[in-house]
Amino acid sequence: MKPARRYLAVHLPFWEAEHLRQSHPDLPADTPLALWARQGARRLLVAVDQAAAAAGLEPGQALADAEALLPDLQVLPATPETSAAGLRELALWAQRFTPLSAPLPPDGLLLDITGCDHLFGGEATLLTKTLADLAALGLTAQGAVASAAASAMALARVQRDAPIIAAGSEEKAVAPLPLGLALRLPGGMVEDLARLGLRSIGDALRQPRAPLARRFGAPLLNALDAAAGHRAPPITPIAAPPDLSVTRALPEPILTAEAIAALLDRLLAALCARLARAGLGARRLSLTAWRVDGTEQRLVIGTGAPNRDAGHLARLFAEPLASLAPELGFERFTLHALATDPMGAEGQGALPMGAAPRPDGVLAQLLDRLGQRLRLARPAPMPSHWPERQWRAAPPHEAAIATPPGWGSRTAPVLLRRRPEAVQVTTFAEGAPAAMHWRGRVYPLTRAEGPLRLEAEWWHGGTLPPARDYHRVQLASGERLWLCHAGGRWVVQGDLP
């Protein structure tokens, strides 16, 4: 039989208020805080912080009553989107403990710590450390560990002593918990259950199921079964776990560039070996470095083609590595392969030593290296006569797009101004340019061809730019320019050969 999964649930009883306080450092720390939302015509409290709760305020109270009870109460409108986003961020933060962490709105976190706890010295130490780290962030947290996610969550909501429940004894552990608080049942249902004498989870579990289901519906039974560990609804981790990752925790923090580079080489070697076994090549890698002070820094590199050559990947990391700020040192590194593609054994990573790599591979590696610092593009022809839309920048690793016959012409410029340069042009009576006033000088034009009229692409709809008249002109020096006359303005738009 598979060993049971282990879940660490965290309940943050004052999450919304404490999260808001984090983003408003100007709020006085010692005054109670409450958040309100409009419900119909009434303004009700939706969240309070610990001080306000201690003074007897609770969600659901009218804002006016609360202000009468506590005159120095700070009140702010609730921002449910912000706190939901904050909870997702917190779930990402919790990936320092396990790659499988999920936010449980509105105020919980669920971590799947199966097989991770030994890294931190056991479940009890991990739970204590999690709660302590959250407290360091200014968050009040209660936690529990159990083999069923819902059991752990129910325990975390009620018990403040961080219980750890052995696999199989969830039902016994949750039995004394009050139904309303532990299962988050709606208020009306809790009252109805209380009228039947059912106050704890154990009371409800002992009842015949059919009448209970008829009276309260399937959701109650599902919630009860989940809390007792009989059902295991799947949890959705915040980000799909990366295809492959390697982590090294260090006994001593490291801070020199050489040590970090050496560690990265080891991580890359381990990751590339796994990629090779899986027949994969990395397309995107991230290196996360956890600093001693609990903050993290993340570097991401991308490759144009799947790759598992540790040396090549290390070169791609060389540049971003310099941006790491170790301060007091890093204590943990994780290398994730965020995106991978299948890669056959014939790839350069599997070549025997000394064999010359294919030129394709060498070019791809060059483009990878350059792509970390420069913008690369391959020109891809577009079906348009409008100069700015004649080609688009395609990713350099894509196969080149064949040029359709007739695309590009002898009359096209070889250089186009990034920003057209305004000029004044005097014209002959019939409209041909005679001289131009350009960069503070007057240049007579020895030759002018044109106009070539381009109408805007009316089939795209929308407001159309004015039609353009293009003239190919030649200065006395022989220099040839591409002039554009549109809407009464003359501009130099490009250089002719």
Added chain:
Amino acid sequence: MVVPDPDPPRNAALARLRAELAGLTTRTPAGSAGAPIPIFADNSLIGAGLVRGALHEVCAASPGSGVAFAAILLARCGGQVLWIATEQESNLVWPPGLIPFGLAPERLILARAARWPEALWAMEEALRCPALGGAVLMAGAGQGLDLTATRRLHLAAEAGGVFGLLLRPDGIAGASAARTRWHIAPLSSTDAPRWRLSLLRQRGGAPAGPWNIAFEAATGSLRLEAGGG
């Protein structure tokens, strides 16, 4: 007075060492296997043409003429071509306009660097990469390109066997490690573009030109005009 050789074996050793040294200093570029890039159909004017695996410079009196000449040379070097420019460059190279000169967009990869040192770094990396046919770097007027920088580029081109081209503005002076330096200026024309081309300097050779040349799109060749030399 001729002194008779007192120690023949020692001199033989010296000769061997000298030969070895000569072999070290005149390195054979990796790309020397490829034929030089011809400029004119008749090669008698400037030898066999521009060697690959080396750095060459083109100084242009007008931006358009320089780009066109670079496109002609890169079209002839074959393979993929990396065209490097900085973001400060006010002109963008226009792929449709290069087709008449034989450089198809399929062979072109455009690179834009935020700053000049990155452009220089990219050029060096590109020249070291034998998978490329050629690389061109557009160097603006104020950009630092001293003897050391050009020597680095030239050595990289030798190592990779890549045809390297620097597009520089007119009127630059100063030392450069490039194998050749060309100057091109536009001439007035009625139809096909015409230029005045001269070879300002070449390593181990004399300056040459100027020649009046015209580009014939039909044959893709540079035609030397009579009486232009």
